[in-house]
Amino acid sequence: MWDILHEKLFSIAEANRSCQSSVIHGDAKNGDVEVTRQAGGTQKADDVEFQDVQSIMSHHMGKEKTTREEEPESHVIDMSSSDESNTELQDEAVEEIETMFKKTMNEAATETEEVPLAFESFLHRNGTLYSCFNQHGKRVYVDESNGLVPFPNEWYVEGRFINGTNEVPNQTIAPSSSQHTNAEPAFAEDDRSSAAFIQGKGMVMTYMFEEKANVCRYFDAQSGLWLLLPLQWEMNIEFVRTRIQQIMGALPGLGDQKEITAALRQCNYDPDEVISTYLTIFGDVLFQPAQGEQNYRELNSFRSHLEKDKVIEDLKEKLLNKEKEAENLFQRNSYLARESQYLSEVIQHLNHKVAELEADQQEAREKIRALLTRRSTVPPVKPEPKPSVDPGRLQEVSSLTRGLNVSNKQLRSTVWQWMEDLQNQMKQLVEAVQRMSQAEQDSGRVVEELRTLYRKEAVERKALYNRLLELQGNIRVFCRCRASPTSTTCLEVTSDEEVAVSQKGTKRKFLFDKVYSSSASQEKVFEGTLPIIASCVDGYNICILAYGQTGSGKTYTMMGPKDKPGVNIRSIRELLRICKERENITYALKISMLEIYNESINDLLTKNSTNPLEIRTQGKSVTVPGLTDVEVKTEEDILNVMELGEKNRKIASTKMNIESSRSHLILTLRVEGTDTVSGVTSHGTLTLCDLAGSERISKTEAKGPRLLEAASINKSLTALGQVFSALKCNALHVPFRNSKLTHLLQPCLSGDAKACVFVNVSPDAKNMAETLSTLQFGSSIRQVVLGKATQHVTPAQNAKSEK
Numbered sequence: 001m002w003d004i005l006h007e008k009l010f011s012i013a014e015a016n017r018s019c020q021s022s023v024i025h026g027d028a029k030n031g032d033v034e035v036t037r038q039a040g041g042t043q044k045a046d047d048v049e050f051q052d053v054q055s056i057m058s059h060h061m062g063k064e065k066t067t068r069e070e071e072p073e074s075h076v077i078d079m080s081s082s083d084e085s086n087t088e089l090q091d092e093a094v095e096e097i098e099t100m101f102k103k104t105m106n107e108a109a110t111e112t113e114e115v116p117l118a119f120e121s122f123l124h125r126n127g128t129l130y131s132c133f134n135q136h137g138k139r140v141y142v143d144e145s146n147g148l149v150p151f152p153n154e155w156y157v158e159g160r161f162i163n164g165t166n167e168v169p170n171q172t173i174a175p176s177s178s179q180h181t182n183a184e185p186a187f188a189e190d191d192r193s194s195a196a197f198i199q200g201k202g203m204v205m206t207y208m209f210e211e212k213a214n215v216c217r218y219f220d221a222q223s224g225l226w227l228l229l230p231l232q233w234e235m236n237i238e239f240v241r242t243r244i245q246q247i248m249g250a251l252p253g254l255g256d257q258k259e260i261t262a263a264l265r266q267c268n269y270d271p272d273e274v275i276s277t278y279l280t281i282f283g284d285v286l287f288q289p290a291q292g293e294q295n296y297r298e299l300n301s302f303r304s305h306l307e308k309d310k311v312i313e314d315l316k317e318k319l320l321n322k323e324k325e326a327e328n329l330f331q332r333n334s335y336l337a338r339e340s341q342y343l344s345e346v347i348q349h350l351n352h353k354v355a356e357l358e359a360d361q362q363e364a365r366e367k368i369r370a371l372l373t374r375r376s377t378v379p380p381v382k383p384e385p386k387p388s389v390d391p392g393r394l395q396e397v398s399s400l401t402r403g404l405n406v407s408n409k410q411l412r413s414t415v416w417q418w419m420e421d422l423q424n425q426m427k428q429l430v431e432a433v434q435r436m437s438q439a440e441q442d443s444g445r446v447v448e449e450l451r452t453l454y455r456k457e458a459v460e461r462k463a464l465y466n467r468l469l470e471l472q473g474n475i476r477v478f479c480r481c482r483a484s485p486t487s488t489t490c491l492e493v494t495s496d497e498e499v500a501v502s503q504k505g506t507k508r509k510f511l512f513d514k515v516y517s518s519s520a521s522q523e524k525v526f527e528g529t530l531p532i533i534a535s536c537v538d539g540y541n542i543c544i545l546a547y548g549q550t551g552s553g554k555t556y557t558m559m560g561p562k563d564k565p566g567v568n569i570r571s572i573r574e575l576l577r578i579c580k581e582r583e584n585i586t587y588a589l590k591i592s593m594l595e596i597y598n599e600s601i602n603d604l605l606t607k608n609s610t611n612p613l614e615i616r617t618q619g620k621s622v623t624v625p626g627l628t629d630v631e632v633k634t635e636e637d638i639l640n641v642m643e644l645g646e647k648n649r650k651i652a653s654t655k656m657n658i659e660s661s662r663s664h665l666i667l668t669l670r671v672e673g674t675d676t677v678s679g680v681t682s683h684g685t686l687t688l689c690d691l692a693g694s695e696r697i698s699k700t701e702a703k704g705p706r707l708l709e710a711a712s713i714n715k716s717l718t719a720l721g722q723v724f725s726a727l728k729c730n731a732l733h734v735p736f737r738n739s740k741l742t743h744l745l746q747p748c749l750s751g752d753a754k755a756c757v758f759v760n761v762s763p764d765a766k767n768m769a770e771t772l773s774t775l776q777f778g779s780s781i782r783q784v785v786l787g788k789a790t791q792h793v794t795p796a797q798n799a800k801s802e803k
């Protein structure tokens, strides 16, 4: 029977040789297999079965080599070549062959000419694979429940046709039968679809899905799922095989296709990546053809290398961890070593101690032993009777103790009481301190308020005082009459403020702020200037002038003899007194002394006054650069300075052969006061001026130096008169600069300045003309004063009637 079967099989095989190729299609419904002939139409399924049978038979009967050599190249996958035979498989194969043989034999008898049926596989995008074929010119597909169903036109865009070698683009498929009879496969370039024979499953359709990574799956008709194709079968499908060949072409040193397939899987089926990876792992040796299996085996597999790399990395990491552990252990070990060292030292020390203790113990034992020995030899000592206590003494001590306890309690109670008192006193003290602190703060506030009030009051006081002086007149004019050595006088002091001159039987009266008779003392004369001295300390410019003819008593009034000091000394003394009186103000005094002779200024406090000084005006300030300023603190200092000035004046006048009375003497005391409370600084000046004689020179004297000095005196005194006239009429321009005298006196005669003018007159009848001139000058100055006092003052005549 086997011989007949062989003959049949080989006859069928002969018939199949004419076929160039065949494609196997899987039927999704029943798993049957059909072969489509590539060259000449379709062959019936029994042919394919015979082919498989032949293949299987050849395999089982050791005729594979002969059969495969004679077969044309086919896409039918012969899994038998990759599996090893075993008895069970052989039995199964025999049974299968017998079944197929019987079926073949039965159907062979009824074989007739049939229209060939070409199945197509349509893969819908929902994952369902349909088997389609052409029936009467129309495409139908096999539905499990409804049988044959016309292929819907909309499905052409919802899926794709696939065959054994290629994926079929939908747009190239027309639902006409003519396409399926085309000799050339329309989709031959697709290599994702394929078929494979799997032991126990038979021929299965495969498709290389393009997912995140390429995965080769086969369609399991039983479960209806696409399952992963095992490696040993995957290497035979077209998609993989072409890449394997590409890789082996590039790297002839590679020989294991399964290994290359695994590498392709690893590299997402990118042959270039596989090649580069192999070269990375094995190097240029792969460019050489493989020298047999042994040579290749020497090369580790791709996967194992990849795994080895990972293993190496893991080992490196483990090594690192182990090194860390070793380091930790080393540290731990060193720590333990130190600990051990320390403990051994402790043990040593303890041993030493134990030895000492043992020695002590031994010594003690020996002592005890010795004592025991002595005890046994020494007779027992009778206990001495306790001394008897005197009951009276005991009672006395007891009572003393009780007394002491009572005293102790009392003492404690007293101490506690004292402590409580002390605490109360401390509390009271703290409260008192707090009250004091509060009071101090309050007093600080009060002091600050008082300071503020003081400042305010000081300012108001100054303002009021200034206002008072203004009301009295900023320029006050006093008339002082010199005592007459002769009996013939032309002057009559009619009152304290009026003086009359008898001339040819008539009396000319002149009013002044004060008229001092010849009997008026220096002290009395000075009293009139007292109010303005205080103004100087408050920061005002004060000026005291003595005007009159030569010998009228100007120098006597201003300077005076030593025993009867005049206004200069007294005013300075008063100034110092006020300064001393004002405790909250510190004063700095500077004094300068000059004379104006022939309109030139000479410094009297320096011996080297060769060059005359000039006047400089800056705003309201008038200074004499280069003029000596001497700081003085006491009256003595001032007197010394004045003495020096007088001395220098005499020397200078002697040198120039002139009378000292022919020059104006100006003594200036600058007072700078700083209020330590308010912080205000005041600058006042006291100018004491002893003018040159105002008499007119005679015609006979009107020549030479006498004429020059007379002209200069006249000029300066006339300028002084002009200044007063301008002030009298409130002229916009006051001609201060018409003479050196008026220029220097400008600060004392303008603004808030205050001035006292002593008009010194001689009562002698022979000086009547000069006396009248002087009185008229003084009287006119007073008018000026009254004029400055605005509406509160009246002219001289009216002023008398007012009184």
Ligand SMILES: Nc1ncnc2c1ncn2[C@@H]1O[C@H](COP(=O)(O)OP(=O)(O)OP(=O)(O)O)[C@@H](O)[C@H]1O
Residues within 6 Å of the ligand: 481, 482, 483, 518, 548, 549, 550, 551, 552, 553, 554, 555, 556, 557, 660, 661, 692, 693, 760
């Ligand atoms: N009131 C007076 N009581 C007593 N003696 C006076 C009085 N006034 C002036 N004399 C005396 O008169 C003389 C001249 O006075 P004084 O020198 O003061 O005048 P003078 O105006 O300063 O003159 P000169 O312009 O020359 O300086 C002096 O001897 C002085 O002692």
